[in-house]
Amino acid sequence: MNIADLHSIFLEFPNVCTDTRKITENCIFFALKGDNFNGNKFASDALQKGAKYVVIDEKEYAESDAHILVDDVLKTIQELATYHRNQSSAKVISLTGSNGKTTTKELINVVLSKRYKTIATVGNLNNHIGVPLTLLSIQNDTEIAIVEMGANHQKEIEFLCGIAQPDFGYITNFGKAHLEGFGSEEGVIKGKSELYDYLLSHERNVFLNADDPIQLEKLGSYIKKFGFSTEKHQFYKIEFLGANPFVKIKAEDISINSQLIGSYNFTNCAVAVLIGKYFGVPMNDVKDAIESYIPENNRSQILEKNGHRVILDAYNANPTSMKAALENFKEIEGKHKIAFLGDMFELGETASKEHQNIADLAKQCDFADVYLIGENFNGVRTSMKTFVSFDSAATYLKEHPLKEEADLLIKGSRGMALERLLDFI
Structure with a gap:
């Protein structure tokens, strides 16, 4: 089936889905593949859940007229998107x-x-x-x-x-x-x-x-x-x-x-x-x-938790954004400031150096306390608190709860999921 014909079907049934757990009635399911899954195997399941058509790229799964066979599902959805954009x-x-x-x-x-x-x-x-x-x-x-x-x-x-x-x-x-x-x-x-x-x-x-x-x-x-x-x-x-x-x-x-x-x-x-x-x-x-506009999804949110003012910026982190967050936290008005910093991912060979730089900057900021969380931060040279994992930091907080009301900064890469610290503050 060419893209123009597929687009005609899409215009009639304009809802697209790539996850059988999120099937909507009369959608078109695109059977994408990943390292650990093959969407073709779930095509018939998608139809049973209400999909109108399924787009597949393995002939053995083509069981009915509702199965649209293409050479490559990923390439097809990309070409369909461009075609639709141009229409x-x-x-x-x-x-x-x-x-x-x-x-x-x-x-x-x-x-x-x-x-x-x-x-x-x-x-x-x-x-x-x-x-x-x-x-x-x-x-x-x-x-x-x-x-x-x-x-x-x-x-x-x-x-x-x-x-x-x-x-x-x-x-x-x-x-x-x-x-x-x-x-x-x-x-x-x-x-x-x-x-x-x-x-x-x-x-x-x-x-x-x-x-x-x-x-x-x-x-x-x-x-x-x-x-x-x-x-x-x-x-x-x-x-x-x-x-x-x-x-x-x-x-x-x-x-x-x-x-x-x-x-x-x-x-x-x-x-x-x-x-x-x-x-x-x-x-x-x-x-x-x-x-x-109010930010959400752990992006620069300000929350109140048990008397603490929390700056929750735990959606993502890299050396540039971490530096900006620390400098901003230092400048805002507040007396008792505590920073919780989680590992920054995808830094390759620079990881050790960049985590050390951030640790040094955090030390220079002279906050009341700093918690460095993750395998990379656990390896830096510092007198500040370091924890090899989230769980070890959480355990410490349970045993040593924050006593004085404070301004808190929580920032780390998405994989660290540092918003979980809110349960221990």
């Missing part, structure tokens, strides 16, 4: 970067949805499967699709651009993330800049942080760029008014008080303002959208 009149904004992608995506979405019918990447489904699923959620009335792109090695962003074919793009920043895959900070810059390469080669529009020298250098004299800056007059001016703890900014004499902590969220808010401005969203609506 739509929706504009596609893609964004990538080392830190802040999901928060930035959410902010752009709430701003643009004030005036347009938008769809956006759900959560952080930003890979070779997530991007197609986002594109396939474009509906007839969708005007703008905001597509997040993640990557941990070279050529991945280039590949995702080929699927999404963005009209606009933005890179949040270049930091020390996924060094194991990218090889170095220079590798990160090269890999993330594949979004720029696509946009420039296709003469598409680029949004940028003009205060980032890397972005400014990469885009050079390119005409179709639209940037924000705190000081460069040729770009849209957005002022940073502070973050104690919430980010406050100013644009066109209008102050915006976000519910996002940390100065590192300034650029995330600023680009949402810039993009809102570009697309003609009234500034009062931009202000309302950003001020109403």
Whole structure:
């Protein structure tokens, strides 16, 4: 079956599923494969649960007319997504970067949805499967699709651009993330800049942080760029008014008080303002959208727990974001501060050095106490508390509960799941 014919079926049954545990009535199930599973084996099960069609790539599982046999299921869903994207009149904004992608995506979405019918990447489904699923959620009335792109090695962003074919793009920043895959900070810059390469080669529009020298250098004299800056007059001016703890900014004499902590969220808010401005969203609506946005999913949340003020930033971590979080925690008003820091993953050969650097920085911050949790942090040279695992830290907290009310920072990579510490505070 060719993509055009499959797309006709998709338009009639526009719900896509890749997990038999989440089958919806009359959906199309794509039998993807992974290292430890073969979706073809679950195709008939998907039909029994209510799927209208199943797309498979192994002939032995083709049992009925409801089984659509293709050469490669993954390639098919990617090609279908691109075909669907090109049949739509929706504009596609893609964004990538080392830190802040999901928060930035959410902010752009709430701003643009004030005036347009938008769809956006759900959560952080930003890979070779997530991007197609986002594109396939474009509906007839969708005007703008905001597509997040993640990557941990070279050529991945280039590949995702080929699927999404963005009209606009933005890179949040270049930091020390996924060094194991990218090889170095220079590798990160090269890999993330594949979004720029696509946009420039296709003469598409680029949004940028003009205060980032890397972005400014990469885009050079390119005409179709639209940037924000705190000081460069040729770009849209957005002022940073502070973050104690919430980010406050100013644009066109209008102050915006976000519910996002940390100065590192300034650029995330600023680009949402810039993009809102570009697309003609009234500034009062931009202000309302950003001020109403409340972070969730363990991203820069502020919680109260047993008298403690908790900054929960446990969704992910790398050396760049960890450094920013510590510096911000040091600057916010508060007397008794305690930091709980979990291992940073995917750092490859640099892991030992980067964990030592963060431990040294945490020591310099002179907090009341610091807990370093995980195998990497357990190996650093320090006089601070170290724990080889979450369980050992939890056991310690049960035996030595926090007595004095304090401000707490909880940050670590997703695999550490440090939000579990809330049960022991």
